[in-house]
Amino acid sequence: MDGTVSALIYWITHSFNWTSLLLVLIIVVLLVWIYRTPHFYQERTHDQRLSESAQRLQIDQYYRESNGNEIKDNLAWWTEFLADPTKKAEELGGNESGEMDQEHIDLLNDRMKFIMQFGSARTVKLLALYMEKTYTKSLDNDGVLICLAYIVASLKSDYTGQNALPLDLLRIKFNDFEANERKYRRICRKIKRVTGIDQRLTYHQLK
Structure with a gap:
């Protein structure tokens, strides 16, 4: 990741124009998306498990109360x-x-x-x-x-x-x-x- 950032900085300082800026923004967005995707999946899985656990606790509580x-x-x-x-x-x-x-x-x-x-x-x-x-x-x-x-x-x-x-x-x-x-x-x-x-x-x- 550090090498990629250094290469981008070098490219910007030696050949800057609006097209280059747009390409840089696209690359940055892609890198952020690649970095965040596993975290997003983990968060969604975690939320689903919490929901299932809450539902299970509700059932267990009712099960005990009603025999x-x-x-x-x-x-x-x-x-x-x-x-x-x-x-x-x-x-x-x-x-x-x-x-x-x-x-x-x-x-x-x-x-x-x-x-x-x-x-x-x-x-x-x-x-x-x-x-x-x-x-x-x-x-x-x-x-x-x-x-x-x-x-x-x-x-x-x-x-x-x-x-x-x-x-x-x-x-x-x-x-x-x-x-x-x-x-x-x-x-x-x-x-x-x-x-x-x-x-x-x-x-x-x-x-």
Whole structure:
């Protein structure tokens, strides 16, 4: 760095003009940018870790205060939804016509509000995607399964600190997983494109 600065000073003193000044300014800006980029990345990573730690402390505190029952119930409810979405949908139907009555609407709203209150930004984003696609009826059965697998895996990480890949949850559930794996991964790529969240539940910035 010292040698570069000395060379710049020598160049300026022997061949100064406005073009030279502009080039010097560009070079200085580039050098500063190169120097600051690692620090900027470290600061962003540090801020993200602080945010995750704060969220983890909030969950841990709530877990102790409520004896963990509500958290366990919420995770179990969504896990049951993934394990048998047809059965859960029938339960939420509430009557023979399949239309949700107010009691079951309130139940679903409570499950979603719990995620909005205690889930990570990642889980909220995945829930929002699932509900949006459900309202517009633009998900087929495979799409429903993938979205639910992402939500359950993200909740498991939020509530327990244990990581599980969404596709691994489906691999446990289905004995024909390999036959449909290509289709599942295609849906995963769509989720990443829409949300910024990849198959390992990591992201640089939520979309």
